[in-house]
Amino acid sequence: MEQDKIKDVDSAILAWINSSDENFDTMIDLYNSGRYSWSMFIGHLCIEKLLKAYFIKVEHTHCLNLHNLMRICELARLELTQEQKDDFAMITTFNIKARYDDYKQSFYKKSTKEFADKWIEKIKSYRQWIKELLK
Secondary structure (H helix, E strand, O other), rough: OOOOOOHHHHHHOOOOOOOHHHHHHHHHHHHHHHHHHHHHHHHHEEEEEEEEHHHHHHHOOOOOOOOOHHHHHHOOOOOOOOOOHHHHHHHHHHHHHHHOOOHHHHHHOOOOHHHHHHHHHHHHHHHHHHHHHHH
């Protein structure tokens, strides 16, 4: 079944961008407070929302209720380098590992400042890249 086309694509894209920008600010606040695992969880949401905006730009329909960044890219036919694929696969784990108790403790221990520094910088970079694609 084909999804209904969005009537106002620009407004739908802007809503996702605005929500992502809000998440970005929250990610930075959590990072600055030393809550690194939650910061990266929110960073995942920041990227997810921008990719959903990109999906809308390409497809003119809403994206399925997905959290897997690679799957969203595939559905939007966004070509990625192998490094981008690897990074998006890792960033997707921040959603799962920060959310579910089975993984939360090990992710919390892994989420040192150094680990967060690396991934927050990558999230910032991907945020800018996706925003350029949305222009």
